[in-house]
Amino acid sequence: MDLHLLVDGRRKVASLEEALRDAIAAGRLAAGTRLPPSRTLATDLGIARNSVAEVYARLVAEGRLEARVGAGTWVADRPSAGPATTAPVHRSTRFDLDLRGGLPDGSAFPRTAWARATARALSGASAAALGYSTPEGAAALRVALADYLARARGVVASADDVVVTHGFGELLALAARAVAARGGRRIAVEGYGHVSHRDLLVASGLEPVPLPVDDDGAVVEGLAGASVDAVLLTPAHQFPIGVPLSGARRAAVARWAEQTGGLVVEDDYDGEFRYDRRAIGAMQALAPGHVVYGGTASKSLSPALGLGWGVVPPAWRDDLLAQRRRSGAATDAIAQLALAALIESGDYDRTVRTLRLRYRARRERFEELMTEGAPGSRVVGLAAGIHCLLELPDGVAEHDVSEAAATRGLRVDGLGAYAATPDLVDARPAAMVVGYGAPPAHRFEEALAVVVEAIRVAARRAPGRSSA
Ligand SMILES: Cc1ncc(COP(=O)(O)O)c(C=O)c1O
Known part of the structure; x- marks a missing residue:
């Protein structure tokens, strides 16, 4: 693997150490990136192998690198020292689960x-x-x-x-x-x-x-x-x-x-x-x-x-x-x-048939869970595809559900997010567009539990209601 490191020819060892530290802090060397064996890097830079090994060892001690005999050296998952120069990602913009309409289950490929x-x-x-x-x-x-x-x-x-x-x-x-x-x-x-x-x-x-x-x-x-x-x-x-x-x-x-x-x-x-x-x-x-x-x-x-x-x-x-x-x-x-x-x-047809059974079972389970967990909600439309429209119980607002889901790491949008003009936003009952096809199989139930929980939380905010 090639590393782009600016090393000062007059103070090679010190500047190698600084360059690695900077590259890790700035994210140019991402977590998991493998570093070249010390022998290779030493040859490339024209310095002693021991000097490179010592630089690696110091960065391992600082938590910036990890190393295992036989497995090599790589950038640690969470550099534990040094100033972070990359901007923190805002929590609410990081969705762990995404139930927007239209996304398929990547794990089914x-x-x-x-x-x-x-x-x-x-x-x-x-x-x-x-x-x-x-x-x-x-x-x-x-x-x-x-x-x-x-x-x-x-x-x-x-x-x-x-x-x-x-x-x-x-x-x-x-x-x-x-x-x-x-x-x-x-x-x-x-x-x-x-x-x-x-x-x-x-x-x-x-x-x-x-x-x-x-x-x-x-x-x-x-x-x-x-x-x-x-x-x-x-x-x-x-x-x-x-x-x-x-x-x-x-x-x-x-x-x-x-x-x-x-x-x-x-x-x-x-x-x-x-x-x-x-x-x-x-x-x-x-x-x-x-x-x-x-x-x-x-x-x-x-x-x-x-x-x-x-x-x-x-x-x-x-x-x-x-x-x-x-x-x-x-x-x-x-x-x-x-x-x-x-x-x-014939493998394309076989894949479609397998997915049809899988998504059908998911849709049925979705309806079951919503009937049990979010009384007053209603699944609308054909039994088809990988998303559906879930009309919300009376008084529950789409944005309250989206917000409650977002704080739990799940993205789900209301129907209003798909409306072509603002006057359409109130033209139909409040509803969520739920992409039940999207989560991987092992997280499907968890994702739907978050949807139910978000509707309950939003229902508590609905005018004239205290619980779902
Ligand atoms: C309504 C609709 N049309 C088309 C597509 C497919 O678009 P593309 O083939 O560009 O991924 C999607 C995918 O989400 C969709 O929801």
């Missing part, structure tokens, strides 16, 4: 299957496949996705229609920029959704126009009068309220798109995870010429992969690809080939 798929993909990849990729993505993955999406989500797709992106976020940005490049100005969005998606639309040159959301999903009847050029929807499972877009409204969206030439962006972020009956198919099949269908591996595998995909109507494909070329973005080709291998082997 199918490591063995992914490693196997990567090995298979690498051994089969041509030299050309390991060069710069085309903006639409690796052919093998586009073929595998077209087949998978048709089979599992009812999407009308050929491999030529598929574009691989850096998650759904990039697909949305490409579609928005393509609409803006054709002169579009406004895009309808669901009144509740990800603030990051709305920000991304604004950054792409479009003005988001919120549609109300009721128990049948987004109120799309207003699309015709809203003077919008496009609409972004989560038809299978409205995010974060959790209801599906009704059949009549799906048909209305398809009619609007056909009549006006408007573009529909379908965010199918968790369509594979439906627990009560067969999944609702993609809306794209109703109007394949007008819908950009988007999917992601962020829920089914991991956001760390940064893999998403779009099925893009032929009339928009070149526009989106032109935006992609202009952005300079490219998706990791090896990860694309690995995902293709994972799908082809």
Whole structure:
């Protein structure tokens, strides 16, 4: 390992000691960082090995380093001496558990299957496949996705229609920029959704126009009068309220798109995870010429992969690809080939089935615990996905629950955090968006116990109440 240490040539030993002490205090050498063997560092610096060993020994004695015979020397976990020069992290900003809507359980990632798929993909990849990729993505993955999406989500797709992106976020940005490049100005969005998606639309040159959301999903009847050029929807499972877009409204969206030439962006972020009956198919099949269908591996595998995909109507494909070329973005080709291998082997389907059972059991347990522990609360929406909306008992405020949870190290946001405009904040009953998929299995019960406790604490603050 290489160390960047400024050592004064005239007083090498003393300045080595100072440099190590400073680097540890400033955090440049983080806890756990291994130091080179004293013999190697001595050779590099041109000083006696014993001198380096003595410097190490002094820093060990001070608690800055740790050493074990045979295991080497490394930076101690908590340097116990010397002034701390890094700013302390504020307690409330450090969440030990994060139950924001949409986060998957990282511990569920199918490591063995992914490693196997990567090995298979690498051994089969041509030299050309390991060069710069085309903006639409690796052919093998586009073929595998077209087949998978048709089979599992009812999407009308050929491999030529598929574009691989850096998650759904990039697909949305490409579609928005393509609409803006054709002169579009406004895009309808669901009144509740990800603030990051709305920000991304604004950054792409479009003005988001919120549609109300009721128990049948987004109120799309207003699309015709809203003077919008496009609409972004989560038809299978409205995010974060959790209801599906009704059949009549799906048909209305398809009619609007056909009549006006408007573009529909379908965010199918968790369509594979439906627990009560067969999944609702993609809306794209109703109007394949007008819908950009988007999917992601962020829920089914991991956001760390940064893999998403779009099925893009032929009339928009070149526009989106032109935006992609202009952005300079490219998706990791090896990860694309690995995902293709994972799908082809059946391991992707197996992973989704395993996760479906796991998340379904979690959702059932969540409902059970909330009924027992937080009477008056109500789980809303489809038995689907990895989050749900939990309406709070009468009088309990979202921010009180978030605050009580935060003091216990858990992040959970109220529905208001997802509202597109302030007037929506009070339009629905107070509710928390709970990502029950997020905690690792061994901390799931603990996380839900914190949610229950936070609701009880908040209930004590509710007007006219003394306990939950
Ligand atoms: C509503 C919604 N859409 C899409 C995504 C996936 O986005 P990406 O593929 O960019 O990770 C998420 C992830 O949290 C989401 O909640």
